[in-house]
Amino acid sequence: MIERIQLAHLPTPIEHLSNLTRILKGPDLYVKRDDLTGLGLGGNKTRKLEYLTGDALAQDSETLISAGAIQSNHCRQVAAAAAKLGLACILVLTGKKPHHAEGNLLLDRLSGAEVVFVPEQSQRDAKMAQVFEKTKKAGLNPYLIPYGGSNAVGALAYANAMHELKQQGCEPDWIVFATSSGGTQAGLVLGAHQTDFHGKVLGISIDQPAEEFFPVVERLVIEASALTGEYNAPPTNSILINSDYCTAGYGVLQPAEVEAIHLFASREGILLDPVYTGRAAAGLIDLIRKGFFRPSEKVLFWHTGGAPALFAEPYQGALQT
Ligand SMILES: *Cc1c(COP(=O)(O)O)cnc(C)c1O
Numbered sequence: 001m002i003e004r005i006q007l008a009h010l011p012t013p014i015e016h017l018s019n020l021t022r023i024l025k026g027p028d029l030y031v032k033r034d035d036l037t038g039l040g041l042g043g044n045k046t047r048k049l050e051y052l053t054g055d056a057l058a059q060d061s062e063t064l065i066s067a068g069a070i071q072s073n074h075c076r077q078v079a080a081a082a083a084k085l086g087l088a089c090i091l092v093l094t095g096k097k098p099h100h101a102e103g104n105l106l107l108d109r110l111s112g113a114e115v116v117f118v119p120e121q122s123q124r125d126a127k128m129a130q131v132f133e134k135t136k137k138a139g140l141n142p143y144l145i146p147y148g149g150s151n152a153v154g155a156l157a158y159a160n161a162m163h164e165l166k167q168q169g170c171e172p173d174w175i176v177f178a179t180s181s182g183g184t185q186a187g188l189v190l191g192a193h194q195t196d197f198h199g200k201v202l203g204i205s206i207d208q209p210a211e212e213f214f215p216v217v218e219r220l221v222i223e224a225s226a227l228t229g230e231y232n233a234p235p236t237n238s239i240l241i242n243s244d245y246c247t248a249g250y251g252v253l254q255p256a257e258v259e260a261i262h263l264f265a266s267r268e269g270i271l272l273d274p275v276y277t278g279r280a281a282a283g284l285i286d287l288i289r290k291g292f293f294r295p296s297e298k299v300l301f302w303h304t305g306g307a308p309a310l311f312a313e314p315y316q317g318a319l320q321t
Contacts, residue, residue: 002153002227003054007081008046009038011164014300019267026288027297030172031270032165035277035305040080040111043073043305044184047161048154049081052145055153057085061143063135067092067128069251070117071275071309074148074181076104079111088140089113092128094121103312148181152223158187159194159224166195170300174293177302178280179203179241182213184304186220193225193234204283205243206276207250213241245283251275253318256282261310261319273306274315280304 013036017029037046056064064082068075068091075091082089091108097117101109108115118127128144135142146154179185185203192201205213217239225233248254253274260281264270272278284301293299309315 002051002156003058004050005054005057005085007039007050007053007084008042009036011168012036014168014170017268017301020263023263023267024285024288027173027293027295027299030170030298030300031268032170032300032302034161035271035303035307037305039084040077040107041305041308043077044158045074045077045149045305046081047157048149048183049077049145051153051157052149053081053085056087056143056145059141059143061087061141063088063090063140063142064145065090065092065128065132065135065142066145066149067094067124067147069093070095070098071104071251071312073104073273073276073306073309075113076107076111076308078145078149079108079113082113083111090116090131090135090142092116092118092124092131094118094124098313103310104308105312107308148183150181150183150186150220152220152227154183155187155190155220155224156227158184159191159228160187162188162191162195162197166197171198171298172300173199173297174299175199175201175302176280176284176299177203178206178276178304179213179217180206180208180276182217182220185217185239185241186224188302189217189221189234189238190224190228192238194230200240201238202240202242204280205241205246206279207246208243209246210241210243213243214239217241242283242287245279245286253278253315254282256286258319260285262321270303271307271310272303273309274319275309276306277303
């Protein structure tokens with residue numbers, strides 16, 4: 001059993017998006033505000049970190065090590081969790097060290113994380129292993145948090161989030177959200193199975209074609225359900241991935257994402273992010289316009305956070321009006 005450490009403000013609120021429902025003339029739209037989980041400006045990784053840091057502390061770890069992109073929301077939340085729990089934090093970020101820290105990177109620094117840069121993604125895992133060994137030799141018992149916090153332990157958090165949704169009395173026909181390293185989706189799929197959820201859980205892929213990404217989520221679902229001791233894993237046909245909106249590549253802002261960010265901000269006062277939720281919302285808007293949902297249906301957009309990246313180049317430049 002994983003001892004969970006309380007880090008997030010839960011339950012996160014659910015809001016009706018009455019303006020967007022009217023403007024888009026589509027299904028009844030709601031949002032689940034996991035951008036408000038609180039820790040170091042929050043996001044979906046905070047839920048996973050409740051379980052991952054629980055595991056780390058159970059192993060007497062003193063240092064959290066993780067990796068991601070320079071504007072990684074995940075790494076920002078790892079840094080904040082380490083700060084709160086009195087642990088050291090080392091982040092391996094892919095890309096060229098910027099002249100000054102903006103957005104998530106600025107927040108990593110404020111939380112006191114040590115940041116190591118690697119120029120290419122292909123060098124990241126080797127660098128992480130090197131940092132891990134060095135920390136271990138220094139006697140600072142490191143704990144490796146996987147990319148995006150997506151392993152079976154992290155995924156348990158989103159299974160739990162489906163129980164939270166049920167307790168809030170929310171029963172949408174669809175849950176739509178941004179999916180990338182797969183832990184959020186695997187957890188939601190597992191939780192949907194555990195709670196006899198009647199609706200569908202649809203991930204909008206941020207960076208991978210559905211054929212490549214499906215086995216990643218499938219494996220996480222199987223491993224996470226094994227961890228709960230349930231023999232009865234969810235059926236694989238409950239893993240729904242739409243990868244029609246990721247062709248521009250990771251973090252490449254397109255007019256559709258810019259429109260989605262402007263619509264949510266100007267009509268609902270809700271800030272999406274340029275990489276994940278902007279893209280997922282752009283997909284949702286396109287699906288609504290294509291008549292994918294029935295007007296009588298209820299659609300919940302699960303907001304996974306990320307707004308600090310709005311304040312970093314190149315995004316802040318692209319979003320000027
Ligand atoms: C990490 C992240 C996601 C994707 O979640 P995964 O569990 O990695 O699939 C979505 N939105 C935001 C804002 C994120 O930071």
